[in-house]
Amino acid sequence: MHLNIADVIPAYRDDINSALTHIYPQGPKSLTSPVNYVLNGRGKRIRPLLAIFVAEACGGKKEDVFSAALAVEVLHNFTLVHDDIMDQDQMRHGQPTVHHKWDDGIAILTGDAMLSLALKLLNKSPSGRRQQIKKFIDGLLAVCEGQAMDKEFETMETVSLEDYQKMIDLKTGYMLGLAAEMGAISAGRDEHTINAIGDYGRLIGRAFQIQDDYLEIFSDSSNMGKSLKSDIILGKKTYLMIQAHLAANSEISSAIKLAQNDFSKGISEIRIILEENGIKEKTENEIQSIITLTDNKISTLNIDKERLLYFSKLIHKRGN
Amino acid sequence: MHLNIADVIPAYRDDINSALTHIYPQGPKSLTSPVNYVLNGRGKRIRPLLAIFVAEACGGKKEDVFSAALAVEVLHNFTLVHDDIMDQDQMRHGQPTVHHKWDDGIAILTGDAMLSLALKLLNKSPSGRRQQIKKFIDGLLAVCEGQAMDKEFETMETVSLEDYQKMIDLKTGYMLGLAAEMGAISAGRDEHTINAIGDYGRLIGRAFQIQDDYLEIFSDSSNMGKSLKSDIILGKKTYLMIQAHLAANSEISSAIKLAQNDFSKGISEIRIILEENGIKEKTENEIQSIITLTDNKISTLNIDKERLLYFSKLIHKRGN
Numbered sequence: 001m002h003l004n005i006a007d008v009i010p011a012y013r014d015d016i017n018s019a020l021t022h023i024y025p026q027g028p029k030s031l032t033s034p035v036n037y038v039l040n041g042r043g044k045r046i047r048p049l050l051a052i053f054v055a056e057a058c059g060g061k062k063e064d065v066f067s068a069a070l071a072v073e074v075l076h077n078f079t080l081v082h083d084d085i086m087d088q089d090q091m092r093h094g095q096p097t098v099h100h101k102w103d104d105g106i107a108i109l110t111g112d113a114m115l116s117l118a119l120k121l122l123n124k125s126p127s128g129r130r131q132q133i134k135k136f137i138d139g140l141l142a143v144c145e146g147q148a149m150d151k152e153f154e155t156m157e158t159v160s161l162e163d164y165q166k167m168i169d170l171k172t173g174y175m176l177g178l179a180a181e182m183g184a185i186s187a188g189r190d191e192h193t194i195n196a197i198g199d200y201g202r203l204i205g206r207a208f209q210i211q212d213d214y215l216e217i218f219s220d221s222s223n224m225g226k227s228l229k230s231d232i233i234l235g236k237k238t239y240l241m242i243q244a245h246l247a248a249n250s251e252i253s254s255a256i257k258l259a260q261n262d263f264s265k266g267i268s269e270i271r272i273i274l275e276e277n278g279i280k281e282k283t284e285n286e287i288q289s290i291i292t293l294t295d296n297k298i299s300t301l302n303i304d305k306e307r308l309l310y311f312s313k314l315i316h317k318r319g320n
Numbered sequence: 321m322h323l324n325i326a327d328v329i330p331a332y333r334d335d336i337n338s339a340l341t342h343i344y345p346q347g348p349k350s351l352t353s354p355v356n357y358v359l360n361g362r363g364k365r366i367r368p369l370l371a372i373f374v375a376e377a378c379g380g381k382k383e384d385v386f387s388a389a390l391a392v393e394v395l396h397n398f399t400l401v402h403d404d405i406m407d408q409d410q411m412r413h414g415q416p417t418v419h420h421k422w423d424d425g426i427a428i429l430t431g432d433a434m435l436s437l438a439l440k441l442l443n444k445s446p447s448g449r450r451q452q453i454k455k456f457i458d459g460l461l462a463v464c465e466g467q468a469m470d471k472e473f474e475t476m477e478t479v480s481l482e483d484y485q486k487m488i489d490l491k492t493g494y495m496l497g498l499a500a501e502m503g504a505i506s507a508g509r510d511e512h513t514i515n516a517i518g519d520y521g522r523l524i525g526r527a528f529q530i531q532d533d534y535l536e537i538f539s540d541s542s543n544m545g546k547s548l549k550s551d552i553i554l555g556k557k558t559y560l561m562i563q564a565h566l567a568a569n570s571e572i573s574s575a576i577k578l579a580q581n582d583f584s585k586g587i588s589e590i591r592i593i594l595e596e597n598g599i600k601e602k603t604e605n606e607i608q609s610i611i612t613l614t615d616n617k618i619s620t621l622n623i624d625k626e627r628l629l630y631f632s633k634l635i636h637k638r639g640n
Contacts, residue, residue, distance in 0.1 A: 027468070108405060112464045116457055120457055134443060140432070141347075145433070151425060152349075
C-alpha cells in the first residue's frame, strides 16, 4: 500500500518531534534547559525525513531507521548551535540562538552534550549499527572541516568556485548524504546502493545550499533576510558572491561596503550586479542541473523512487 | 617477564605521543594547526597509561588497547580545549590555550574535530569495540554534565560537599574510570571485573581532583598558581573552599575579596583560614582515605595489581 507522501510527512514529522522531546529528560538544569530548547525548535526535519524515506524506498522499515534518523537530526542541530556561536547569529528557526539566550559557554556545552545524545541514539540503532557509526564519525569530521573552510573563506580575498563547492559538500552535503545512507544501511542494502544513495543525498545538499545562497539575496521573505545582514557584514563567500567578485570585483566590493552602511540600498545594488552579469541566471541553471544529477544517481537503482523525488520537488517548490 | 613500571612509562609515553602526532595529518589548515598543536602538547598522558596498565594487569596486550587508550586521551584533550574557553584560561600545559592563541571559534571547532578523531580511534579498536563505544558515549555525556555543574556552582552561594563530589566524579572521575574500563574490556574481562576496575579509575580521578584543589592552594609551584587566580576570580567552588564557606563564611568571603584586589595577601589569608579550621588536614585525610578505597576496589580481583599501584603512588608523590 502506498500512502501519498504529502499525507505522511506531517505524521512523520510529529513522530520525530515527539521523539526528540524525550531524549534528554534528566541532567543538570543548565544543560537540560538549552538542549531541550534546541530539540523543541522549529526545524523542518529534512534529514530524518530523508533517512526514513530512503529506508522505505529501499524496502526497509521506518522503525528500523528511526533511531539513526534522529541521531542525524541531533547531529545537525549540534552543528547549528556551535556554528551560531562562531557566526554570532542571534536568531535560528524563529527563536533566539542558545549563545544569545544563555551564553557562549552554555552553548558550547549544549552542542557537546547533543553530540553525545546523537551517539546514544545511533548506538541503539537496531539495524546496521556498525556501518552507521562509521559513516556518522566521518560525517562529524566532514562538517567540522566544512565549517573551518567556511570561516577561512571569510578572510580570504578570493575563493574559487571549486573550493566553495568542496566546502558546501563538507558542511551541508555530507550530512544529507549521511541521512540518506542511514536509510539504505538500515534496509540492508549493498555497498553500491548505499554509496549511490549517499551521493544522491550529498547532491541534494549541494543544491539546497546553493539555493539558500540564492534565496538569501533574491527572496523577500523575512526569514532569509535575517542572516543576510550578518553574512554581508562577515564578508561570507557564497556561490553568487564568489562569481560576482570574479566578474565585477570593484563594483561588488563597493556595493558590499554600501550595504554595511545602508543595508537596503546596498542589497539593491548587489542584486543589480548579479543580474547584469548573468550570475542570477547561471545560479538558477546550476541548481537545475544538480537536481537532474540527483535524479540520475538513483535512476538505475532498484528502489521505490517516488519517495525520494519529494526532495527534488522541495527544492523546486522553495525556488518558486 | 615483569618490567619495572618506572622503566616502561617513558617508553609508553613516547609511543602515545608519537601516535598522537599522526592522527590528523590532513585537513583545512585552520583545523589541522590547532588540533596538532593540542595533540603535541605536554600532557602527562595519565589516562592512556592507565588504560594500558589495566589491560596488562588483566592479562591483555598493549596493542589491543592502544587505539582505545588514545581515544580517551583525545577525548580528555577535547574537554580541556572547550573548558578553557568557558573558564577563559589562557595557559594549559605551559603553552597558550587554543582560544587564546587563535580565537573562540577555532577552539570550538578544534574540540569538535578532536571528538570525531577520538571516535575514529575508538572505532578501530581491535578488541571489545562495541562495549568500549557504549562506555565512551556515556563518558562524553558525563563530562559535559560535570562541566555544567561546575559552571552552575560558580554562581551559587553555597554548594554541598555531596554535590561537589558528584560534580568531580562526572567531570574528572568518569574519564579515568573510562580509561580503566577500556583496558579491562580489551583484555576480555567479565562485567564484574570491568565494573570494579571502572570504580577504581573513578576513585583515582576523585582523589586526583581533590588533590588538585589542595595543591592549587598549598603548593608553591608556578604551574598550580596560574589557574588559581582565575579560579578565585570566577568564585570556583573547590573541595576546600566549600568547607571554608561552611565553617567560616564571612572570613573566607572577605579573604576572597581581598585576593581579587591583592592576590598574594588574599591567598595567605585563605591559607590561614583553611589551616585554622582544620580543613587542610581534613582534606589530606580525605585523599588518603580515597586511596585506601581504590586499593580495596581491586584487592579481590584476579589481576596483576602491581601495575595499578603506580597510580596511587603517583598521588602520594604529587602530594609531597
